[in-house]
Amino acid sequence: MMSKYSLLRFKAFIIAQILAVVCLYFLWGCATNPATGRTELMLVSEDREFQIGQQVDKEVREEMGLYLELPELRSKVKEITENIGRHSDRANIVYRAEIVDTPDFNAFAVPGGFIYVHRGLLERMNSADELASVIGHEIGHVAARHSAAQISKMQILNIGLIGAQIATQGAVQDYGSLIDLGSILAFSKFSRDDEREADYLGIEYMTSAGYDPKASISVMKQIQGLEDREPGLLDIWFMTHPPTSERLQLLNEELEEMSYQDPSILNRDIRRNIFIRLLDGLVVGEYNGTELVSGDRYFNKEFLLSIPIPQGWQVQINNDDYTAIFADIKEESFVYFDIRPLQREKTTEAYFEELSRSLTRQGLRMTSKTAEADNLSHGAMAGTYQGKSRSLGPVKVRLLAFTREHNGFSMIGLGKEETFEKLQPLFESMTTGLEFLSQEEVSAIDVPRMGVHEVSVGETWDEIAIQYFNSSEEKEKLAEYNGLTTDNAPAPGILLKIPPSLRFR
Numbered sequence: 001m002m003s004k005y006s007l008l009r010f011k012a013f014i015i016a017q018i019l020a021v022v023c024l025y026f027l028w029g030c031a032t033n034p035a036t037g038r039t040e041l042m043l044v045s046e047d048r049e050f051q052i053g054q055q056v057d058k059e060v061r062e063e064m065g066l067y068l069e070l071p072e073l074r075s076k077v078k079e080i081t082e083n084i085g086r087h088s089d090r091a092n093i094v095y096r097a098e099i100v101d102t103p104d105f106n107a108f109a110v111p112g113g114f115i116y117v118h119r120g121l122l123e124r125m126n127s128a129d130e131l132a133s134v135i136g137h138e139i140g141h142v143a144a145r146h147s148a149a150q151i152s153k154m155q156i157l158n159i160g161l162i163g164a165q166i167a168t169q170g171a172v173q174d175y176g177s178l179i180d181l182g183s184i185l186a187f188s189k190f191s192r193d194d195e196r197e198a199d200y201l202g203i204e205y206m207t208s209a210g211y212d213p214k215a216s217i218s219v220m221k222q223i224q225g226l227e228d229r230e231p232g233l234l235d236i237w238f239m240t241h242p243p244t245s246e247r248l249q250l251l252n253e254e255l256e257e258m259s260y261q262d263p264s265i266l267n268r269d270i271r272r273n274i275f276i277r278l279l280d281g282l283v284v285g286e287y288n289g290t291e292l293v294s295g296d297r298y299f300n301k302e303f304l305l306s307i308p309i310p311q312g313w314q315v316q317i318n319n320d321d322y323t324a325i326f327a328d329i330k331e332e333s334f335v336y337f338d339i340r341p342l343q344r345e346k347t348t349e350a351y352f353e354e355l356s357r358s359l360t361r362q363g364l365r366m367t368s369k370t371a372e373a374d375n376l377s378h379g380a381m382a383g384t385y386q387g388k389s390r391s392l393g394p395v396k397v398r399l400l401a402f403t404r405e406h407n408g409f410s411m412i413g414l415g416k417e418e419t420f421e422k423l424q425p426l427f428e429s430m431t432t433g434l435e436f437l438s439q440e441e442v443s444a445i446d447v448p449r450m451g452v453h454e455v456s457v458g459e460t461w462d463e464i465a466i467q468y469f470n471s472s473e474e475k476e477k478l479a480e481y482n483g484l485t486t487d488n489a490p491a492p493g494i495l496l497k498i499p500p501s502l503r504f505r
Helices: 004-028 046-063 071-086 119-124 128-143 146-168 181-186 192-208 215-227 233-241 244-259 261-265 273-279 348-362 417-433 439-443 461-469 472-481
Strands: 030-032 039-041 096-100 107-110 116-117 289-292 297-300 305-308 313-316 324-328 333-341 365-370 381-389 393-404 407-416 451-454 494-496
Touching: 030 439, 046 096, 046 107, 046 146, 071 096, 071 128, 071 273, 096 119, 107 128, 107 244, 116 119, 116 233, 128 146, 128 215, 128 273, 146 181, 146 192, 192 215, 192 244, 215 244, 244 261, 261 407, 273 451, 273 494, 305 407, 305 417, 348 365, 348 393, 348 407, 393 417, 407 417, 451 461, 461 472, 472 494
Parallel strands: 096 116
Antiparallel strands: 030 039, 107 116, 289 297, 297 305, 313 324, 324 333, 333 407, 365 381, 381 393, 393 407, 451 494
16 A cells, blocks of 8 residues: 555656646647637647537437428528638638528537538528628638637646546546537537637638628628517527627628728629528428417427417427427516326326426425316416526416326416516416317418518509508518618519518517
């Protein structure tokens, strides 16, 4: 057995060796960034970067799914990506792009040249040039090796943790397991400095590839509008990106510099119609094959039911914990809808009590209870609770539950105590409006899709809005959705996107 003194000397020797390895990593692991020319720590080779990208690509395909319905649109996304990639600072690698089947306004890049554009982002684009500005930004991340740099920092952290593990005889947790596919996906959320750099590189690349750089301003203004109207749509975007106003200012400064060098760059034609035509038939909004949002209702084709959606609320259908989540982001009010299979036959009362106990264990206190005899829909039982939330403070909760055909159904309304009076009637309208449908009714539900309208000579915004939305009051929203204004009549021959609903815009 080693003496205490010998053990200390051994630990000191091991730590010294690890520190020496770290120093060698810093010496050998420094590389010149291909996009910026800066010398930086880089422990991930290009081959390893591509291998990581391959692994993440497989996971993205399995977990998010690819949108393959419109092959010409998919080809256009790939064409733009490859074109911009050829004009980037890493033109020697292959850039691959896919459309992921989610309604979010987002795009992201992972190591090795893999680019993903969300279906919901394509819905908002009004030209190939606008899409090019988004893809250019993502290629900027790849060209500057932002993901590889983050992985390198994580590797250094792991080496340091190994030393601490030895010095403390295992008292420090080994975080090596954090380097897995899930954490690699998190590397698509870059620092704000990385985002600024990707903005700068992206506009340079898209301009070199022949696209109109003014489109980057159009996209940024659209993001700014979404920030004001639909903050929940872009929560992640705003956490990881610099303020939109700052990005707009920097982009305008870059355009001004470009105009000094070559004024013709800002006179390029926007490729609108050729792109809008490709969006015809695009699935719009929440849809996963089983559940969808159409108009002002949520539909579940598997369980043959629908629920009304309060005006201005958003819906999330792909959630690990609940069947669907309804939310008013501004008011911080939520309704959690869930369907669970029952292991054994269970009465509504027994199922309600089970859920009620779960809420009580979470620190909520029941203040009232409504029994089946009070004519609640579907023979349900309901209860009201009070408690505190870490993020919301004092809250009130309304639980409604019932059983039907070997399944338990529940709706939980959650809101701040001071605003619960506004939530409660909305919650009641959802619970009383929950309807079970026939198979024929469900089969007749159409998936919400994008339409395209070609403007005729003399046609006005009022006429188009009335034609598709039965009201000229929708013309402002329709024009904005198309990146235009109602100050001028739409130009004859221009193509307009006609969404299935302007309800959430």
